[in-house]
Amino acid sequence: MSKKPSIGTLCVHAGYASGKGQPRQMPIVQSTTFKYETSDQMARLFDLEDAGYFYTRLANPTNDMVAARIATLEGGVAGMLTSSGQAANFYACFNIANAGDHIVSATSIYGGTFNLLGTSMAKMGIEVTFVDQDASEEEIAKAFRPNTKLLFGETVSNPGIAVLDVEKFARIAHSHGVPLIIDNTFATPVNYRPIEHGADIVTHSTTKYMDGHGVSVGGAIVDSGNFDWEAHADKFPGLCTPDESYHGLTYTKKFGKLAYITKATSQLMRDFGSIQSPQNAFYLNLGLQSLHVRMARHCESAKKVAEWLRTHPMVSWVNQSDLCGVLAFGLKGGRDFAIKFMDALRIVTIETHVADCYTCILHPASHTHRQMSDEQLLEAGVAPDLVRLSIGLEDADDIIYDIDQAIKTAQAE
Numbered sequence: 001m002s003k004k005p006s007i008g009t010l011c012v013h014a015g016y017a018s019g020k021g022q023p024r025q026m027p028i029v030q031s032t033t034f035k036y037e038t039s040d041q042m043a044r045l046f047d048l049e050d051a052g053y054f055y056t057r058l059a060n061p062t063n064d065m066v067a068a069r070i071a072t073l074e075g076g077v078a079g080m081l082t083s084s085g086q087a088a089n090f091y092a093c094f095n096i097a098n099a100g101d102h103i104v105s106a107t108s109i110y111g112g113t114f115n116l117l118g119t120s121m122a123k124m125g126i127e128v129t130f131v132d133q134d135a136s137e138e139e140i141a142k143a144f145r146p147n148t149k150l151l152f153g154e155t156v157s158n159p160g161i162a163v164l165d166v167e168k169f170a171r172i173a174h175s176h177g178v179p180l181i182i183d184n185t186f187a188t189p190v191n192y193r194p195i196e197h198g199a200d201i202v203t204h205s206t207t208k209y210m211d212g213h214g215v216s217v218g219g220a221i222v223d224s225g226n227f228d229w230e231a232h233a234d235k236f237p238g239l240c241t242p243d244e245s246y247h248g249l250t251y252t253k254k255f256g257k258l259a260y261i262t263k264a265t266s267q268l269m270r271d272f273g274s275i276q277s278p279q280n281a282f283y284l285n286l287g288l289q290s291l292h293v294r295m296a297r298h299c300e301s302a303k304k305v306a307e308w309l310r311t312h313p314m315v316s317w318v319n320q321s322d323l324c325g326v327l328a329f330g331l332k333g334g335r336d337f338a339i340k341f342m343d344a345l346r347i348v349t350i351e352t353h354v355a356d357c358y359t360c361i362l363h364p365a366s367h368t369h370r371q372m373s374d375e376q377l378l379e380a381g382v383a384p385d386l387v388r389l390s391i392g393l394e395d396a397d398d399i400i401y402d403i404d405q406a407i408k409t410a411q412a413e
C-alpha cells in the first residue's frame with residue numbers, strides 16, 4: 001500500500017503500532033523511573049549519548065507516543081507533551097528567548113497567553129510588543145528589533161474568532177530571521193496545519209478539542225524541523241553554542257532537526273518539570289482517536305447555529321469560522337438581558353471552558369472581564385455585547401431550541 005494515510009487514519013494510528021501479542025491500545029507506562037544494567041548505560045543517557053528513558057519528569061514512553069501522534073498530525077518532525085497549554089506556550093517561547101530578548105505577538109490571542117507574555121515573561125526580562133494581526137506587513141515589521149527572537153499568533157483567536165493570515169505572519173517572521181510559533185488549539189490539525197502554511201513551531205492546549213471531553217488539562221509542542229537555526233546562530237546561542245549543563249554539546253550539531261525539542265525536553269523539562277502525567281496522556285490519546293469525527297460534527301453544528309443566530313432579531317452580529325466549533329455573537333439588550341438569557345439556558349451551560357463535548361457559553365462582560373466598563377472592554381478588544389458560544393456534540397436542533405427558549409424567557413421577564 002503506497003497511499004499516504006489521511007488525517008483520520010493518522011488520528012487512530014500514528015505514533016503507536018502494536019506487534020504480535022502486544023496491547024491493541026496504547027499502554028500507560030505508569031512508572032517514575034526506568035532501570036539499567038550498568039553504570040555506563042545510565043551515564044550515556046545523562047550525557048545525551050544514548051536515547052532512552054530514565055525519569056518521567058523528563059520523558060515517558062506513553063507521552064512520547066502521544067506526542068508523536070500529534071507531531072504526525074501536524075506534519076512536524078518531533079513533539080512533546082506538557083502539563084498544560086500555558087506550559088506549552090511558555091516552553092515554546094522560553095526555549096529560544098532569554099532575559100534581554102524580545103518577542104512580537106498578535107494582540108488577538110488567548111487571555112492566559114496575553115498575560116504569560118505581557119506579565120510573567122516580562123518579569124523574566126523578556127519584552128513583548130503586541131501587534132494588530134490585520135495590519136500590513138510593513139506596519140507589523142516596525143515592531144521587530146535586533147533582539148527579537150520569535151513571532152507568535154493563534155490560528156483562530158479566543159474569544160473573538162479572528163482568523164490569522166498564517167502565511168503573512170510566516171513571511172514577516174522569516175524576513176526577520178526568526179521562527180513563527182502558532183497556537184493551533186482551536187483549529188486542530190484536522191482542520192488546519194500551520195506548518196503547511198509556513199509556521200515553524202506549533203503549540204496546543206490539548207485540554208480543548210484534542211482531549212474533547214473535559215477530562216484532562218494538557219499541552220503539546222510540535223517542531224516542523226524547518227527553521228534553520230544555524231543560519232541565524234547569533235540569535236539562537238542556546239541551540240547553536242555548547243550547553244555546559246550537558247558537557248558542552250551543541251544541540252543543532254548533535255541533533256539536527258530534533259535540536260529544538262531535544263533542548264526543550266532536556267533543559268526546560270529537567271529544570272521546570274511541567275510534564276503531563278502518563279495517565280492524562282492516555283486520556284488525551286483516546287480523544288485524539290476520535291478528533292476527526294468530532295471536529296466535523298462540532299463545525300457542522302456551529303455553522304447551523306450561526307445561520308440560525310444570523311436570522312434572529314435579538315442578535316446583532318455573528319463571528320463563525322469553519323475551522324472550529326466556537327463562535328461569537330453580539331446579543332442586543334445590554335448586560336442585564338445577557339444575564340437573564342444565560343440564566344434561562346437549560347442544555348447550554350455557563351462555563352469558562354471551550355471546545356469539548358458540552359455546549360457552553362460565556363459573556364466576558366459579565367464573567368471574565370466583569371470589572372471593566374464598556375469603554376474599557378472595547379479598549380481590550382472585547383465587545384461589551386460579545387457572547388462566546390462553544391458548540392458541543394449535542395444535536396444542533398436542541399442547542400438552537402435551547403437558545404431560542406432562553407431568549408424568549410429573558411424577553412418575557
Ligand SMILES: *Cc1c(COP(=O)(O)O)cnc(C)c1O
Nearest residue numbers: 084085086110158185205207218
Ligand atoms: C485554553 C487555551 C490555552 C491555555 O491552555 P491550558 O491547557 O488551559 O493551560 C492556550 N491557548 C489557547 C488558544 C487556549 O484556548
